[in-house]
Amino acid sequence: MQGLKVASDTETERVFETLKAMILDTRLPTGTPLNHSQLCRDLQSSRTPVREAIRKLEGVGLVTTVPHRGSYVAQVDLREFLQIVEIRLQLEPFAARQAAGRIPDGTLDALEERLHALNRAAPTEEDFAALHQIDGDLHHAIGVAAGNRRLDELMETLRSLCQGFSHDSRLRFDVMVDEHFALLRALRDGEADEASTIMYKHVRGFGEALPRLMGSP
Amino acid sequence: MQGLKVASDTETERVFETLKAMILDTRLPTGTPLNHSQLCRDLQSSRTPVREAIRKLEGVGLVTTVPHRGSYVAQVDLREFLQIVEIRLQLEPFAARQAAGRIPDGTLDALEERLHALNRAAPTEEDFAALHQIDGDLHHAIGVAAGNRRLDELMETLRSLCQGFSHDSRLRFDVMVDEHFALLRALRDGEADEASTIMYKHVRGFGEALPRLMGSP
DNA sequence: TGGATACAGCCTGTATACAATCGGGCTTTG
DNA sequence: CAAAGCCCGATTGTATACAGGCTGTATCCA
Numbered sequence: 001m002q003g004l005k006v007a008s009d010t011e012t013e014r015v016f017e018t019l020k021a022m023i024l025d026t027r028l029p030t031g032t033p034l035n036h037s038q039l040c041r042d043l044q045s046s047r048t049p050v051r052e053a054i055r056k057l058e059g060v061g062l063v064t065t066v067p068h069r070g071s072y073v074a075q076v077d078l079r080e081f082l083q084i085v086e087i088r089l090q091l092e093p094f095a096a097r098q099a100a101g102r103i104p105d106g107t108l109d110a111l112e113e114r115l116h117a118l119n120r121a122a123p124t125e126e127d128f129a130a131l132h133q134i135d136g137d138l139h140h141a142i143g144v145a146a147g148n149r150r151l152d153e154l155m156e157t158l159r160s161l162c163q164g165f166s167h168d169s170r171l172r173f174d175v176m177v178d179e180h181f182a183l184l185r186a187l188r189d190g191e192a193d194e195a196s197t198i199m200y201k202h203v204r205g206f207g208e209a210l211p212r213l214m215g216s217p
Numbered sequence: 218m219q220g221l222k223v224a225s226d227t228e229t230e231r232v233f234e235t236l237k238a239m240i241l242d243t244r245l246p247t248g249t250p251l252n253h254s255q256l257c258r259d260l261q262s263s264r265t266p267v268r269e270a271i272r273k274l275e276g277v278g279l280v281t282t283v284p285h286r287g288s289y290v291a292q293v294d295l296r297e298f299l300q301i302v303e304i305r306l307q308l309e310p311f312a313a314r315q316a317a318g319r320i321p322d323g324t325l326d327a328l329e330e331r332l333h334a335l336n337r338a339a340p341t342e343e344d345f346a347a348l349h350q351i352d353g354d355l356h357h358a359i360g361v362a363a364g365n366r367r368l369d370e371l372m373e374t375l376r377s378l379c380q381g382f383s384h385d386s387r388l389r390f391d392v393m394v395d396e397h398f399a400l401l402r403a404l405r406d407g408e409a410d411e412a413s414t415i416m417y418k419h420v421r422g423f424g425e426a427l428p429r430l431m432g433s434p
Numbered sequence: 435t436g437g438a439t440a441c442a443g444c445c446t447g448t449a450t451a452c453a454a455t456c457g458g459g460c461t462t463t464g
Numbered sequence: 465c466a467a468a469g470c471c472c473g474a475t476t477g478t479a480t481a482c483a484g485g486c487t488g489t490a491t492c493c494a
Contacts, residue, residue: 009284010477012272036446046479051447055229055269059276061367067226068446068485083365090307148300150278154371227447253476263449268477285455285476439492447484454477461470 005044015043015053023062023073023160025136030164034063034071061157076161084158085207089200091155092139096183096199099145101190107141108188115180123173131176132166138180142187142199162206172209179205222261232260232270240279240290240377242353247381251280251288278374293378301375302424306417308372309356313400313416316362318407324358325405332397340390348393349383355397359404359416379423389426396422 008014019039022028039050054071057063065071076084114134118127139159143152179202186195225231236256239245256267271288274280282288293301331351335344356376360369396419403412 012477013284037444047446048478048480052269052272052477055272056276059273059278061276067230069487070446080367083367086311086365087308087368087371090311091304094303094307148303150297150300151304154304229447254474264476265448265450269447286457287476435494437492437494439490441488441490443486443488445484445486447482449482450480452477452479454475456475457473459470459472461468463468464466 011045011049012052012056015039015045015049016056018043019053019057020060020062023057024156026163028073030073031075032073034073062160074161075164078165081162081165082207084161085203088155088158088162088203089207091151091158092142092203093196093200095142095146095148095151095155096187097192097196098147099142100187100192100195102145102147103141103187105188108184111138111141112181112184115177115184118177120174120177128170128173131173131180134180135176138183166206172205175205176202228262228266229269229273232256232262232266233273235260236270236274237277237279240274241373243380245290247290248292249290251290279377291378292381295382298379298382299424301378302420305372305375305379305420306424308368308375309359309420310413310417312359312363312365312368312372313404314409314413315364316359317404317409317412319362319364320358320404322405325401328355328358329398329401332394332401335394337391337394345387345390348390348397351397352393355400383423389422392422393419 006014006018008017019028019034028034034054036047036050039045040047043050054063054065058065058071062074063071064074111134114130118130123131136159139155140152143155146152179198183195183198183202186198223231223235225234236245236251245251251271253264253267256262257264260267271280271282275282275288279291280288281291328351331347335347340348353376356372357369360372363369396415400412400415400419403415
């Protein structure tokens with residue numbers, strides 16, 4: 001399940017960070033049940049830190065607990081998904097605006113490089129996964145550059161909660177790649193308005209890939 | 218410290234809800250240390266539920282814990298306060314837009330009633346407290362009417378985190394009352410754009426009451 | 435054969451015991 | 465008298481024991 005322990009002041013914090021990372025990068029996919037004793041074994045810990053870490057994740061919103069039944073990696077239904085997209089529509093364009101012109105060239109170069117490496121003509125399973133990864137890294141780079149840690153973490157959580165629906169957006173592969181190129185350019189050139197607009201369309205398109213319509217801009 | 222126990226499936230949840238309510242309505246003000254044994258006594262519980270509730274509140278962002286030293290009701294510094302206001306500037310106008318025309322008349326009437334009861338000429342300590350209370354109830358009514366539970370809870374948390382700075386906005390008493398009246402009217406008439414704009418100015422004004430300038434609309 | 439029920443095992447929720455860490459006050463010493 | 469070091473009490477962090485609920489299975493009855 002995992003490898004070496006990471007350093008941390010308290011055991012609870014270590015377990016929390018470990019689980020959080022595993023949820024965010026989908027090693028623990030949406031809906032995964034979190035069994036105490038198994039986590040104790042896998043994370044080399046005892047029940048108290050594991051339980052406290054789960055409770056903290058519950059507060060963050062990444063974990064759902066059903067009393068006397070167990071905890072699960074949070075899973076949202078369509079209705080909640082659309083609500084989350086609405087929130088993201090308010091936050092992500094703003095973050096992109098703030099980040100424009102503030103992301104190191106090296107970071108942007110690397111992302112562009114990876115985008116170019118994708119096979120747009122006939123994307124394979126790996127290409128989908130890679131794009132998803134790039135998307136995550138780009139959003140994160142924006143979050144960091146925006147200089148607002150709370151905003152960054154919030155967006156990361158909301159993005160994670162949407163993961164259960166991301167497979168529905170495969171039809172948009174080509175569009176998404178285009179959007180990413182355009183976004184990278186706007187961010188590089190410091191065109192805040194442009195970056196914000198592209199991000200809005202990007203998130204909106206993601207939300208609309210599902211059979212529902214959203215609010216207006 | 219408090220009265221009767223509230224019903225709940227698990228003890229942890231009960232303690233969590235109790236503490237959360239106490240933090241949100243400032244019975245537990247910003248910075249208050251949360252001593253385990255004292256909470257056990259006051260809430261008639263044992264350490265495990267108390268600790269788990271605290272951890273969950275930590276995840277929500279309402280509590281901060283310093284390892285081996287203790288937990289405290291979250292307190293933000295000026296820098297973080299401004300960042301939170303920036304997030305609220307993205308969310309609250311949107312929520313107001315969504316809520317326009319969807320808040321029951323009775324709710325709006327009651328709020329307007331309470332606004333009229335304030336002494337605008339020479340506000341006393343009670344008037345300040347009452348306005349703060351009205352403000353909270355209005356924001357909450359908007360959050361509920363927006364029909365997005367996650368958004369509502371998020372805004373409530375962010376608002377709570379700003380409480381440490383709300384005393385600085387006393388100079389704006391009269392302006393705030395005006396803004397509330399205007400907002401109530403727009404919400405009642407279903408003027409979404411207007412409601413959104415007023416809310417933006419309202420939050421922005423709150424943030425700018427402090428010696429710093431914010432981002433642009 | 436179908437369904438209801440009782441039972442068993444596992445899992446979660448809670449309480450408590452034990453260990454580690456921190457802060458404060460006292461003592462000691464230059 | 466001031467500063468440094470040490471010790472002790474208190475509080476937090478962790479481990480474990482105990483209790484109660486839920487699920488799934490097997491059995492019994494109609």
